[in-house]
Amino acid sequence: MIELAGLTKRYGEKLAVDGLTFAVRPGIVTGFLGPNGAGKSTTMRMILGLDHPTAGDVRIDGKHYDQLADPLTYIGALLDAKAVHGGRSAYNHLLCLAQSNGIPKHRVGEVLETVGLTAVARKKAKGFSYGMGQRLGIAAALLGDPRILMFDEPVNGLDPEGIHWIRTLMKSLAAQGRTVFVSSHLMSEMALTADHLVVIGQGRLLADTAMAEFIRQNSRSYVRIRSPQREGLLDVLHEAGITVVEAGGSALEVDGGKAEQIGELAARHGIVLHELSVQQASLEEAFMRLTAETVEYHAQGGPGPAPQDWGADWKGM
Ligand SMILES: Nc1ncnc2c1ncn2[C@@H]1O[C@H](COP(=O)(O)OP(=O)(O)OP(=O)(O)O)[C@@H](O)[C@H]1O
Numbered sequence: 001m002i003e004l005a006g007l008t009k010r011y012g013e014k015l016a017v018d019g020l021t022f023a024v025r026p027g028i029v030t031g032f033l034g035p036n037g038a039g040k041s042t043t044m045r046m047i048l049g050l051d052h053p054t055a056g057d058v059r060i061d062g063k064h065y066d067q068l069a070d071p072l073t074y075i076g077a078l079l080d081a082k083a084v085h086g087g088r089s090a091y092n093h094l095l096c097l098a099q100s101n102g103i104p105k106h107r108v109g110e111v112l113e114t115v116g117l118t119a120v121a122r123k124k125a126k127g128f129s130y131g132m133g134q135r136l137g138i139a140a141a142l143l144g145d146p147r148i149l150m151f152d153e154p155v156n157g158l159d160p161e162g163i164h165w166i167r168t169l170m171k172s173l174a175a176q177g178r179t180v181f182v183s184s185h186l187m188s189e190m191a192l193t194a195d196h197l198v199v200i201g202q203g204r205l206l207a208d209t210a211m212a213e214f215i216r217q218n219s220r221s222y223v224r225i226r227s228p229q230r231e232g233l234l235d236v237l238h239e240a241g242i243t244v245v246e247a248g249g250s251a252l253e254v255d256g257g258k259a260e261q262i263g264e265l266a267a268r269h270g271i272v273l274h275e276l277s278v279q280q281a282s283l284e285e286a287f288m289r290l291t292a293e294t295v296e297y298h299a300q301g302g303p304g305p306a307p308q309d310w311g312a313d314w315k316g317m
Pocket residue numbers: 011014015016034035036037038039040041042043185
């Protein structure tokens with residue numbers, strides 16, 4: 001378990017992490033989400049004792065990182081896959097790590113096997129592709145057989161096969177009862193991987209919730225309708241007590257899954273429909289709305305959808 005209590009980091013004027021309090025629990029994959037610059041890497045660096053908090057506290061199984069006797073056997077991390085001595089072979093890189101951390105030599109062969117690098121184990125790491133570098137970084141994280149694993153943006157720059165492999169690996173590590181904490185700025189990727197979500201923006205906690213709950217609250221479904229007899233249709237729907245919202249162009253929207261009811265009403269009143277489709281708002285959209293106010297660097301064209309209809313659950317968290 002990783003526990004953060006009021007964790008804060010200031011770089012000069014910049015408050016990179018602002019009073020974060022949450023726990024990362026074993027047996028599940030916890031996704032750590034936030035837009036670029038939200039403070040995810042800084043938080044992870046503080047968990048590993050690589051940066052000192054300005055205020056607050058972070059503990060790994062009740063201890064500070066520097067109090068752990070053999071840290072790699074408690075927590076393994078992939079922070080920067082490029083942090084490898086390129087002149088060394090994958091095998092020698094892992095062997096050096098094992099020897100300097102009191103980890104038995106046989107673990108080197110085991111983790112190379114796990115990440116699928118056995119065939120290239122004697123090749124120099126500088127000739128590795130980006131994906132192979134990521135796998136080597138993950139092998140290093142697994143070396144001490146730790147109960148806690150932390151990955152910073154592990155799927156960045158990977159091809160679909162690599163992404164699928166990492167997703168499966170994280171789930172299996174969690175299924176073994178380990179604590180798995182993984183950062184990303186992609187909601188769509190996390191929706192497929194994580195059981196629990198911690199969302200931050202500008203260093204502050206925005207949400208700490210089960211993925212199923214996030215999906216339940218945010219995967220709004222609605223019916224999109226277009227008709228050349230728009231006014232007639234509006235009257236019919238109004239009479240039936242169905243609330244309609246004007247969408248862009250000539251389209252109308254109705255919340256919930258009322259497509260059959262609307263189709264039958266239109267038929268009964270002889271109203272022609274050009275479209276009657278059930279739509280699902282994406283989780284990516286929900287994530288962007290949640291974090292829109294806190295995004296630091298906007299692309300041209302504005303910050304995207306303004307935060308709206310967020311329930312009280314999201315505010316003041
Ligand atoms: N060493 C540093 N000195 C000054 N400012 C820093 C330093 N490290 C991070 N920051 C600032 O702190 C904020 C949080 O950065 P951080 O890298 O933790 O965000 P992130 O969520 O990991 O972003 P990304 O998804 O882009 O990696 C940013 O505004 C960043 O510019």
